[in-house]
Amino acid sequence: MIVYLTWKSVQNRKLTSLLCVVSIALSVALLLGVERMKNGARNGFTNTISQTDLIVGAKGGPLQLVLYTVFRIGAPTNNIRYSSYTEIKNFPEVDWTIPISLGDAYRGYRVVGTDENLFKHYRYRGDKGIEVLDGQIPKGVFDVVLGYEVAQKYQHKASDSIILSHGISERSIMEHSNTPFKVVGVLKPTATPIDRSVFITLEGMEALHFGWEDGVPRKEKDISPEKLKKENIHIGQITSFLLKTKNRIQTLKLQRRIDSFPKDPLMAVIPGVALHELWRTLSYVENILYLISLCVLAVGLISVIISLYTSLNERRREIAIFRALGSGIGKVVSLLLFESTLIVLTGIFIGIILLYLGLYFVRPFLESNFSLFLPIQLLSPTEWLYLGGILLGGITAGLIPAIKAYRNSLQDGLTIQV
Amino acid sequence: MKPAINIQNLSFHYEEAHPILELDTFEVKMGEKVFVYGPSGCGKSTLLGLIAGIFLPQQGTLEVLGLDFGSTSKGKRDEIRGKEIGYIFQTFNLIPYLNCLENILLPCIITPQKKDKITKPLEQEAALLADHLNLTDVMHKKARQLSVGQQQRVAAARALIGSPQLVIADEPTSSLDGKNTNEFLQLLLREWEEKKFTLVFVSHDERLAEEFNRSVSLPEMNRIRK
Known part of the structure; x- marks a missing residue:
């Protein structure tokens, strides 16, 4: 009542x-x-990247490594040898690796040189993988696949031809105009930095810089087609790589092993730890x-x-x-x-x-x-x-x-x- | 039989420095209808608050309906008030957003003991009172839609429902005009004839005194003079 x-x-x-x-x-x-x-x-x-146990790059700040490898923020200071990468890749405790090669951009969006492992193994938000919306993954030297946002912004679709530019600033004066790339695919939206990236092969990354010396292109522009065959391209360096162990327990041991890698000054970072540290700031x-x-x-x-x-x-x-x-x-x-x-x-x-x-x-x-x-x-x-x-x-x-x-x-x- | 109200040597104050009420003796017999002459500022509200068990005197005896309020718990006093005391205000004090019927039945909503006293169905009891008080036609009107005369009669019905032993009317006619005053008084007294409750009727209008068994003047009783 x-x-x-x-x-x-x-x-x-x-x-x-x-x-x-x-x-x-x-x-x-x-x-x-x-x-x-x-x-x-x-x-x-923190879910931008998952299932990756270690991020490996040149010695330097761990946060920086995570920032440029995962978020495409900031510039890498040093590269690592491709031979070191292949050696570590073949360690018995390693399940898979994804190479990352940075340094160029397409209208302000970072160009990422990588291989098919990215499309096979990269995971975010638990176990979501990268999927192709339209087309296929890059296979040929001058193939490029666009992240969703990039494709949306410039209305690119498969078989468009695009020119990448040297360096990572939006208004780069130096363009790789002698090596145009062909769009072969567009990726599904992921709500991660993947959407804001442009993917090419490691070989494509090397081919971009053929005839470049000391950061500038040489005068003569003709490069023999023979040299541009994928199997003839020699990959010298990459920026960093992602790694998953077969058994997570091995992560710390492997991290120590990579940190004291004798042939190259390497550093391995556990992404979760670094991301939490970053988030705290x-x-x-x-x-x-x-x-x-x-x-x-x-x-x-x-x-x-x-x-x-x-x-x-x-x-x-x-x-x-x-x-x-x-x-x-x-x-x-x-x-x-x-x-x-x-x-x-x-x-x-x-x-x-x-x-x-x-x-x-x-x-x-x-x-x-x-x-x-x-x-x-x-x-x-x-x-x-x-x-x-x-x-x-x-x-x-x-x-x-x-x-x-x-x-x-x-x-x-x-x-x-x- | 015990008196309905028995006050002996009572004194009351809100603040020690300002005594409000000092009475030697004030007695009301059961079934008596008493007129209390009380112009404003003579401690009338305080006296009624005491009789209703809202306040307790600092000194003296206060017995209401055979119960010594000085030694009765607050809860018990609230219960007695709800069950056996009907209170009619000067300013009607109906709940404006309830209708006439709901206002009459309000005591039964607030005090379950009151409800238990009523053997008839509540609605029937209310209808009977409404009939006595000429309210039958307005039972489902909101209180704020009623005329002042009707409002005061609703207030009377509310005070009378469940046949309380003691009805206190605090200046019930001072907001009414001559015709309404007369009508209200006659209806109230007719109810008294029928049910023989104890009626304490306070007013500053001495002309009404002749309708009652007895008339007392509070300013004369109260030893505190303003």
């Missing part, structure tokens, strides 16, 4: 109650949304987002206090009536608390619905424009904790007007001195 009275009373103050519910719902949706995006960004980040952004959503929540809770507080005067009469009709002061207070709890609960419930509706509609947009992959999943324990906190906050917010009502009621007795 108390429920009935509360319901009637809330109905009587429809607009303010509704505004309260809406503000709680919005702050709940925002808080959870930020939480989802935070996790989505982190997972997207970015986490201040995360904290700012979190703080903002907490502020929004605080505003929502304050609106509950304000709404209950402003309705308190008109309810003084109500409270005196209830008192006269035999309800104890505790009952009056619990009526107010019940009401604020009801408002907060409804707000939370609608907020959750808003979250999922929002996720459903915004997801494709975030995935294609920001490479942010947000799975639609049940509420996590952390999120339940947030909701519990909000509920607790709401009850506390309801306590303030309830205490005020208690005081009024003590003072008023049965006569209202408004």
Whole structure:
């Protein structure tokens, strides 16, 4: 019956109650949304590469190695010998390797020289592999496969001819105009840096630089076709490579072995460790987002206090009536608390619905424009904790007007001195 | 038989420095209808709050319906008020968003003991009272749509439902015009004739006193003078 009275009373103050519910719902949706995006960004980040046990490159900063190998950010300082690569590749504990050769770009997108292992073994977000949307993987020396975003941006399709440029800046003056590449395929979107890369063969990477000396092209442009046959091209260096062991337990041992590789100054990095380290340095952004959503929540809770507080005067009469009709002061207070709890609960419930509706509609947009992959999943324990906190906050917010009502009621007795 | 209200040597204050009420003796017999003359500022609200068990005196005896309130728990006092005391306010104090019927039945919603007292179906009980108080036609109107006269009669019905032993009317007619005052008083007294509850009727309008068994003046009883 108390429920009935509360319901009637809330109905009587429809607009303010509704505004309260809406503000709680919005702050709940925002808080959870930020939480989802935070996790989505982190997972997207750490899941850019999976199943790879070690990333191997020239000695230097481990973070840098991960950045240029996986994220195509920054420039590699040194290359490693191809012979070192083939030697390590044939270690008995190695399952597979993916060579990566960097240094050129196509209109600002990095060119990655690699081999068919990339398409066979590269995994992201658990066990998702790279798939070709249209065409095939690069086989010939002048074959190129475009990441989804690159192809979308320049509307390239199979059999287009493109010119790669030397160096990695967007406006490179030096173009490999004497070695045009043919687009043989476009990759499916992955929401990872793969989408923003251009893939050629290791041989293609070498062929690009035929006749180059000291970073500039030699005057004469004619290169004999014989030299450009794939089997005749000798690969001298690559930038780095990804490696998976047959048995994960061997990773640390192998890492030590590579770090002390006698013929080449190599370094092996466990990607997960490096990625977490990198994410930690970015986490201040995360904290700012979190703080903002907490502020929004605080505003929502304050609106509950304000709404209950402003309705308190008109309810003084109500409270005196209830008192006269035999309800104890505790009952009056619990009526107010019940009401604020009801408002907060409804707000939370609608907020959750808003979250999922929002996720459903915004997801494709975030995935294609920001490479942010947000799975639609049940509420996590952390999120339940947030909701519990909000509920607790709401009850506390309801306590303030309830205490005020208690005081009024003590003072008023049965006569209202408004 | 114990008196309905028995007050002896009572004193009450909200703040120690400002005593509000000091009464030597005030007694109301069971079934008596008493007129209390009480202009504003004489401690009338406080006295009614005490009788209703909202406040407790700092000194003296306060017995209501045979119960010594001084030694009765707050919960028990609330229960007695809900069950056996009907209260009519000066300003009607209906819940504006409930309809007439819901307002009359409100005590039964708030105090389950009140509901248990009523043997008839609640609706029937309310309808009977409404019939006595000329409210039958407006039972499903919202309280805020009623005229002042109707509102006060709804308030009376609310106070009378479940046959309380004691009815306190706090200036029930001061918001009504002459015609409504008369009508209200006659209906209330007719209910009293029928049910013989104890009626404490407070008003600043001394002309109404002649309708009652007895008339007392609170300013004369209260030793605290303003």
